[in-house]
Amino acid sequence: MRTLILLVLAAMLSGCGYNQIQQKDEAVNAGWAEVLNQYKRRADLVPNLVNTVKGYAAHEQQVLTAVTEARAKVGSMEVDAGDPASLAQFQQAQGELSSALSRLMVVVENYPDLKADRAFLDLQTQLEGTENRIAVARGRYIQLVQDYNTYVRSFPQNLVAKMFGYGPRPNFTVENERAIQEAPAVDFGAQGAAGTQPPQPQPQPQPAG
Template sequence: MRVILLMVLAALLSGCGYNQIQQKDEAVKAGWSEVLNQYKRRADLIPNLVNTVKGYASHEQQVLTQVTEARAKVGQINVNADDAASLQQFQQAQGELSGALSRLMAVVESYPNLKADQAFLDLQTQLEGTENRITVARGRYIQLVQDYNTYIRSFPQNLVAKMFGYQPKPNFTVENERAIQDAPTVDFGAAPAAPPPPQPPQPAPAPQPAN
């Protein structure tokens, strides 16, 4: 009898989406691991990149320090992807590192010899490829979390999710979302007013006869 009850319970759980919840939860975990892997790949490139730039632009100390400190801050975060505050802190730190790297690349434009250095070119290529992989991994993770959250909030899977303690997962957000939403206003309807035509010179008044 117990075996039969277990079989019936397993069938009911399967029909209510228990197995799919497990699959989607594992997919989210795998997606998150890939995100971390690509961010780590970027962090591993930075020391060599900083040292190469320092060889040509040692006096750009402020920018070099910003990159090094931003990388160290990222490494100090013990992120928990299931905690919204932890994920936001992680995202903010990664954004600061991205900004520091952008400023470093802007400085490089002033050093033609550095831009021609083969070691730097190789590092730059690796960094660009890693940034692309980060974008792909983040995009895939966002989709996986959205799929998981939608599924466990739908009936009857929501009942099974509550029964076993599965909660919606936080997700990445768009940096500077308010600035993106508040687009600048551009009015193409009103043409600028034409400047007034130049006035012809007025003749000088005739001299008055003396009395």
């Protein structure tokens, strides 16, 4: 009799979406792991990138320091993707690193020798590829969370989800997506005031009259 009751309960749970909730929850977890993996790949590139730029533009200390500090911040974070506040802090920190790297790449434009350096070109290619992977991983994660949230909020699986403690999960925000996609403006005049003005062309000697 007990076995029959268990079989009936199992069939009811399956019909109400319990198995699908498990599958969707695991898909979200796997998607999040991939997001973290791609962000870590980017963070691992930063020290070599900074050191390579420093070899040609050591006086761009303000920009180099900003990248280093932003990288240290994301490296020290312990994020809980199920906690909205923790996820928001993670988004902000990653956005700050994206912004710092964008400013660094703008500064690089003032150093032709650096732009032609083979090591820098390789790092730049790796960084661009990683940024693309991050965008793909984030986009997939957003879709997985949306699919999961829609499912656990729908009847009758919302009753099963509530029974077993599966609630909606926080997601990346639209505001953060927009901020990351917008490259920051760099005012070289302001940088010059801080002692980081790019090199100026030397005046050419005038022919004798």
